[in-house]
Amino acid sequence: MSVLVYVEAVDGKYKKTAYEACSYGFRLAQMNSANLVALTNADSQTASELASYGVKTVVCFQSEDLHDSAVLSSIIADAAAKYVANAVILTDDSRSKALLGRLAVKLDASAVSGASSLPESASEFQVSKSIFSSKAIGHYSLDSAKKVISVARNSVGIHENAADLSHEEFDASGYTSSIELIEVKRVKGTVPLPEAELVVSAGRGMKDPGNWGIVEELADTLGATTACSRPVSDSGWRPHHEHVGQTGIAIKPNLYIAIGISGAIQHLAGVNNSKTIVVINKDPEAPFFKAADYGVVGDLFDVVPRLSEAIKRQKNS
């Protein structure tokens, strides 16, 4: 019996979420007195890194068809059968959104996407997950013998558990795709919003798209990613992919700085899982202050440049 974790290396590297998924898988394996097996697209040298997070057996495969959830879910399901896995753990990202449901059907498993906790015990298998766009938490009971779970980022942490690693290969040459991948386009330079630990976000209080220089300056100074509220992206002031909130991207960074955003309930829904929230607004009655850890009541056109300067001073000290 085993727990199988699928972790994908992008451009030959693992992201933090891969180590979080392994850490989650390891603790689940311990509860079940099972071994943690990692299935990965990386080469065996890169895959060796996983030994630090409790992985006992690393299984490498090669495929050109990771973009096709029919192919990738078949590879994972067949590996799960080969290693007699009773749980399959994934990172929570765009890839797993395409895989999770397929795997649940293939394995006749219970499924939770974006789980933020481990079960108390193997016998009473319940995990929690953020629902209603982070306005509530659902406690899910997974009643099938098999479970498929993706792990929400920044929720269970990374735990180092060095293990002796054995390497194996999985032959994935027999799977064929009906979807042709033409091109992968990625924005260069900045950390994508769903993965950003530091986010600087601005709203209608900016008054004009031409005023965004001070926001970008602050983001550059911090090494943060920029975001915006829905009215801002709907007016075409900023690109759609910057829209965070209930109908945009839900984020979970360590630090979220909200500039000139009043804090409508739909906006809060997408950001209130942030660890620390700073709100800068000239209106002391702005609802966002109720959800903030730190607040600055003042004119953003004065406060934001001052904050950038203060961060520079701190970095140079």
Add this chain to the structure above:
Amino acid sequence: MNLLVCISKTPETTAKIDFVNDSKEFNTEGVQYIMNPYDEWYALVRAIELKEALGGTVTAINVGPAANDIIIRKALAIGADEAVRIDAEASSASFVAKQISAYASDKSFDIIFTGKESIDYNGSLVGSMLAEYLGLPFLSYVSKLDINDGKATVSCDIEGGVELMSLNPPFVLSAAKGLAEQRIPNMRGIMMAKRKPLNAVEAVEHNDSTRVVRYSMPPEKSGVKLVDPENMDELVRLLHEEAKVI
């Protein structure tokens, strides 16, 4: 093209979320319901646009009780041609996917649309489960879809970018922001919707193996600490020493 759009009913975006019966049930009292925004704004509208350009039929499908008809009629008012309601409570993602797959299995739909997630349970599961039940390709978080000479070109949102792909129908997709622009139904659409077919069909057997057993509220913030707008060094100090985030 023969297009199927899966729509779900969700509490509206400003609805107060709380729970009753020992936190085991969602409190529906006073809650207004809407069509899930991803289903309405992107999935449904893109399907209607494709039908307008290429001909064919758009069918809207929902799993739920008769009370959902008002939301289904809205889909018809926006421009769907006909609708189906599977008469059962939408108790889980796998239940919904199973019901829709049972209906769709012998109907030869070219493209089946879902929203990228519902704004209540945020699972993003129905689309990929449906694709697996039907043995079809699945494309998630689709922000662009074009059909040329019967072949589809699709952009799927990934972290910090897109994957551009091409394939032949039939397939299942989940719709993300960018796929279409929201349409407001006009009076003519609303009048016509009353005469369009809306058929209720019986559900098939399915057991849920994933259940919500209890709800809780996220921990509340302990209260905002206000910092003097003249003293941003103090804010930086707090973020560095107290919050430890920079």
